[in-house]
Amino acid sequence: GQFPIPRPRGLSLDNRPETPMDATTYLRVQLSFDAAAPMHLDAARFLLAVTRARVALTGDVGAADPVALVHYDHERLEATLRVPERSAAQLRSALTVLREVEQAACRARVLVEASSLASLAADSRGFLRRMAVVAESER
Numbered sequence: 001g002q003f004p005i006p007r008p009r010g011l012s013l014d015n016r017p018e019t020p021m022d023a024t025t026y027l028r029v030q031l032s033f034d035a036a037a038p039m040h041l042d043a044a045r046f047l048l049a050v051t052r053a054r055v056a057l058t059g060d061v062g063a064a065d066p067v068a069l070v071h072y073d074h075e076r077l078e079a080t081l082r083v084p085e086r087s088a089a090q091l092r093s094a095l096t097v098l099r100e101v102e103q104a105a106c107r108a109r110v111l112v113e114a115s116s117l118a119s120l121a122a123d124s125r126g127f128l129r130r131m132a133v134v135a136e137s138e139r
Helices: 043-062 085-097 117-121 124-138
Strands: 024-033 068-073 078-084 104-114
Touching: 024 043, 024 085, 024 117, 043 068, 043 078, 043 085, 078 085, 085 104, 104 117
Parallel strands: none
Antiparallel strands: 024 078, 024 104, 068 078
């Protein structure tokens, strides 16, 4: 039989630090379009725009890691995406260069990035904003 090739502990085969297989990052992303041309995207077209941006930046191989659409609000054009932790920076970069969706000029913003859905839901800015609205409504 063959013996495995020894490698230094804590490094993957491409010399990146090892992360658990299930280490994920969640990003809340919003697309904004020119007000003169409002855009209505369904969830599939939103995810397709994200995938095309990743392929444009890194090619097919670089965009091979899965991106899951966890939640999508079509009215606000806002999505919660789940990616492997090792791909989060690459996804942010791809969203930065995204300038057009279906021939309409757009801009993508990463609103929040978190390591779990719980921390994404309890982001401090959003929490403080919601508390201010509640306090204002109680007056």
